[in-house]
Amino acid sequence: MxxxxxxxxxxxxxxxxxxxxxxxxxxxxxxxxxxxxxxxxxxxxxxxxxxxxxxxxxxxxxxxxxxxxxxxxxxxxxxxxxxxxxxxxxSLPRNNFPLAPAPEYLFIAGGIGITPIVPMLAAAVGAGASVTLVYAGRSVAAMPFAEELRAVHGDRVRLFATEEHGRPDFAELAAELSPRTLVYCCGPESMLDAAEAAFAEQRLRIERFRPVAKQFAPNEPFEVQCARSGRSVQVDAGDTVLNALHHAGFPVPAGCREGVCGSCEITVLDGEPEHRDDIGAPPGRMYCCVSRALSPRLVVDL
Structure with missing residues (x-):
């Protein structure tokens, strides 16, 4: 910290x-x-x-x-x-929503979802890319940084006060895009769902503040072997890996406890994790606040 x-x-x-x-x-x-x-x-x-x-x-x-x-x-x-x-x-910064290089960008934000977009917009403009921001909120007064963004970036910023003008038409926006455009979207769930329906998956990047509801097989108990300490921790069907490790005295960091922030990442040395997060754990890692095991035992680097 x-x-x-x-x-x-x-x-x-x-x-x-x-x-x-x-x-x-x-x-x-x-x-x-x-x-x-x-x-x-x-x-x-x-x-x-x-x-x-x-x-x-x-x-x-x-x-x-x-x-x-x-x-x-x-x-x-x-x-x-x-x-x-x-x-x-x-904490040290973590980035689950990185800005990939592209010649053109469409940024879409709703309400407080503008926060990760603000530096992305500046970086894209600074790199010489063609940039458009579509920013929606109940009213301009309710939209953080709206006037700041419009003052700095001018016509690149399109504000939609939904109480007056309704919501932006994502299908229309998608039809206007060139094949080289990447789309970044952050906002309420309804906006993210609409973006997923309108834009091709390969060009769309989104960040969620809440996890998507998913269905998994019933929880089964399993063992977590902590390689460095030589200790084993039992994870019951009604418990999480994170809680079991905490109760055993392993101070794994924890933030959202919903699988969206990445603060509880641990390294898996052996066994098969069942990834239940919304981030996409890299190979050999898992987010232990929500993810479990498909094998009877996981060996982790603790």
Missing amino acids: QRTVLEQVEPVAEDVVALVLRGADGPLAPWEPGAHVDLALPNWLTRQYSLCGDPADRDSYRVAVRHDRLSRGGSEYVHLFLRTGRALEV
């Missing part, structure tokens, strides 16, 4: 504030557009937020937090109790 100090809390839309976190011990870890961090809040909760500042700024990170009326305690604490000057720990 990196030590930071909360330098600024700035309202950037209705029910949305931007936090500027300055490194307390010198430069912060580098990051690339699409990355997010875990923010450890003083109320013992850890939440994931996309970095929406400038990757060239190694002195501070910027994130934005929407006040969720059904908050589980994270966004409510940020909006009601967090004040400048507070020391906060922030």
Whole structure:
């Protein structure tokens, strides 16, 4: 974890504030557009937020937090109790939504889903690509960074205030695209579902804040062999690998506990994992908050 100090809390839309976190011990870890961090809040909760500042700024990170009326305690604490000057720990950046090189991009964002798109848009423009941002929200006043983006990027930014003009027509947008265009989309589930229906899978990249509902075979118990310690941990049918490891004294990091953030990644040395995450675990890895085993035993690097 990196030590930071909360330098600024700035309202950037209705029910949305931007936090500027300055490194307390010198430069912060580098990051690339699409990355997010875990923010450890003083109320013992850890939440994931996309970095929406400038990757060239190694002195501070910027994130934005929407006040969720059904908050589980994270966004409510940020909006009601967090004040400048507070020391906060922030994880190293992780990137499950990287920006791939392309000559043309269509970025689609809904509401707080604009946060990973902000640095992507700047990077794509800086690389000389042809860029369009389609940004939808209930109203312009409810859309974080809308005026900032329009001021910087001009006609590249198309704002859709859905209360006045309705939602953008994704099928029409898809029909206009050249074969060289990559599409990046982040927003509410309804927007992501519409994007998946409209755009070819090979050109579409999305980031979800919530996991997609999936069906799996009934859970079976299995054993996790921790290679470095020589200990074995039993994972019951009603438990998760993450919880079983925590109860056994292995402090594996945990953020979302839903398979969307990647903070609980562990290395699998033997056995067959059953991947239940929404990220796509790389070979030899698994996200142990939701994933299980298809073999009676997994050997992991712990």
